Amino acid sequence: MPATVIIGGQWGDEGKGRVVDFFARSCSVIARYSAGSNAGHTIVNELGKFGLHLVPAGIFHADTTCIIGNGVVVNPQTLIEEIEMLSSRGVDTSRVRLSDRAHVVMPWHLAIDKLDEQLRGERAIGTTGTGTGPAFTDKAARLGIRTIDIVKPEALEEKLSFILPYKNRVITELYGGEPFDYDEVRADYLEYGRQLRPYVTDTAALVQDAQDRGEQILLEGAQGTLLDLDSGTYPYVTSSLPTSMAAGACLGVGVGPTAIDRVVGVYKAYQTRVGDGPFPTELFDDDARLLRDHGVDQGTGEYGTTTGRPRRCGWFDGVLAGYTARLNGVTSVALTRLDVLAQFERVKVCVGYELDGKRLESLPPALLEASAVRPVYEELPGWQQDVSHIRRLVDLPPEARRFVRRIEELIGVQVDMISVGPEREQAIVTRDIFGVPL
Numbered sequence: 001m002p003a004t005v006i007i008g009g010q011w012g013d014e015g016k017g018r019v020v021d022f023f024a025r026s027c028s029v030i031a032r033y034s035a036g037s038n039a040g041h042t043i044v045n046e047l048g049k050f051g052l053h054l055v056p057a058g059i060f061h062a063d064t065t066c067i068i069g070n071g072v073v074v075n076p077q078t079l080i081e082e083i084e085m086l087s088s089r090g091v092d093t094s095r096v097r098l099s100d101r102a103h104v105v106m107p108w109h110l111a112i113d114k115l116d117e118q119l120r121g122e123r124a125i126g127t128t129g130t131g132t133g134p135a136f137t138d139k140a141a142r143l144g145i146r147t148i149d150i151v152k153p154e155a156l157e158e159k160l161s162f163i164l165p166y167k168n169r170v171i172t173e174l175y176g177g178e179p180f181d182y183d184e185v186r187a188d189y190l191e192y193g194r195q196l197r198p199y200v201t202d203t204a205a206l207v208q209d210a211q212d213r214g215e216q217i218l219l220e221g222a223q224g225t226l227l228d229l230d231s232g233t234y235p236y237v238t239s240s241l242p243t244s245m246a247a248g249a250c251l252g253v254g255v256g257p258t259a260i261d262r263v264v265g266v267y268k269a270y271q272t273r274v275g276d277g278p279f280p281t282e283l284f285d286d287d288a289r290l291l292r293d294h295g296v297d298q299g300t301g302e303y304g305t306t307t308g309r310p311r312r313c314g315w316f317d318g319v320l321a322g323y324t325a326r327l328n329g330v331t332s333v334a335l336t337r338l339d340v341l342a343q344f345e346r347v348k349v350c351v352g353y354e355l356d357g358k359r360l361e362s363l364p365p366a367l368l369e370a371s372a373v374r375p376v377y378e379e380l381p382g383w384q385q386d387v388s389h390i391r392r393l394v395d396l397p398p399e400a401r402r403f404v405r406r407i408e409e410l411i412g413v414q415v416d417m418i419s420v421g422p423e424r425e426q427a428i429v430t431r432d433i434f435g436v437p438l
């Protein structure tokens with residue numbers, strides 16, 4: 001059975017965790033393939049509200065195997081705490097598997113993340129400060145330590161004996177920071193390794209075996225395509241590949257590109273971004289506040305799951321959405337937070353840009369120029385009524401249906417799921433993508 005990838009179509013926080021939690025019931029393997037604990041996926045279901053950074057959002061369904069693939073960088077302390085938190089709230093975590101080739105976030109990665117942002121000054125990226133970027137840098141620089149190394153004392157000692165003094169020189173001589181103590185790091189990471197040993201395995205083999213048995217596999221993306229190192233708003237991007245393309249999803253879990261036959265693009269009904277970088281439809285007025293603070297009392301306002309930072313908010317950008325859909329080969333759209341737009345008399349969607357007085361129908365050649373473009377909006381009538389209880393497309397107000405149709409046209413792909421609230425069942429499924437009964 002082929003695999004399905006769930007990706008973010010914007011700048012992250014589109015509701016991927018919520019969409020994975022919804023569809024995971026039809027899958028036997030759920031695998032995270034990229035990023036690290038910079039990701040924050042919120043799930044609200046019958047057990048309560050959860051913010052996950054590393055464990056796949058499929059964990060709430062019994063009988064699923066939840067894999068943290070080799071493409072993920074893992075802060076072992078965060079993972080141990082997440083597993084403990086889930087267990088303490090009644091979730092069976094014995095189904096978590098951690099790739100033996102996943103790279104580990106070391107204390108110098110956290111330090112360098114902060115020191116680097118300081119050094120960049122005005123050009124700071126606004127990272128999550130989770131050490132994820134520096135861990136990916138060291139992976140590419142061949143200075144990484146993998147989970148297989150922390151479960152074996154000799155392997156850890158051998159790696160640390162070279163890497164720790166190397167990193168201490170960089171930190172003290174380049175950044176003027178404090179060095180790390182070999183014995184302390186060794187003791188901490190051997191303890192992490194001891195606690196994580198039961199989960200560490202060759203996860204690529206697990207995914208491939210499940211594939212051979214014809215089981216449904218769901219690959220859970222993190223972040224969004226516009227944060228992709230190659231295809232996003234470089235340099236205001238993350239350090240990994242959130243896209244569904246071979247380098248992202250396939251490599252991140254160990255399957256070939258022919259294994260993937262469905263790509264679900266998760267898009268919010270408007271646009272948000274945390275951190276710096278261009279955002280053509282960004283709003284700074286009362287409308288931004290209305291978008292940001294909807295649901296804030298229930299903990300589902302637009303504030304970062306990982307850092308708590310307020311998210312920048314703006315209208316849906318149809319130009320960027322079409323770009324990310326084509327790039328990922330999106331076959332199905334899940335449109336989230338439609339309920340949030342109920343508060344507006346009129347809603348806007350960006351259908352093009354103007355640059356130096358000229359109309360652009362597609363993306364400027366350098367995405368970064370997006371900061372200089374002026375969005376061209378189309379206004380649609382709002383529906384101004386609560387839709388969070390609606391479960392069938394026909395029951396949506398005609399204005400809301402018209403909005404969804406316009407989003408479909410702009411993305412160029414059918415909307416198969418509409419999310420109208422943070423809770424698992426607050427969804428309208430219009431096409432049976434995973435065998436979930438309509």
Ligand code: GDP
Pocket residue numbers: 008012013014015016017018039040041042043044223295299300301305336337338339340419420421422
């Ligand atoms: P992710 O990183 O893509 O998984 O998204 P986040 O979890 O960081 O952010 C999405 C936020 O929106 C979370 O607070 C979710 O609980 C919430 N959410 C998801 N879908 C909906 C929806 O349809 N309506 C509302 N009101 N909230 C939603």
Ligand code: IMO
Pocket residue numbers: 008011012013014038039040041125126127128129130132133221222223224227236237238239274275276305
């Ligand atoms: P989820 O999976 C939103 C952003 C950061 C910053 C940039 C680089 O929850 O959608 P990093 O710490 O990765 O080096 O920061 O990327 N960023 C995210 N924004 N959602 C995320 O993940 C993000 N992960 C990273 O805010 O702008």
Ligand code: MG
Pocket residue numbers: 012013014039040041042305
């Ligand atoms: Mg998030």
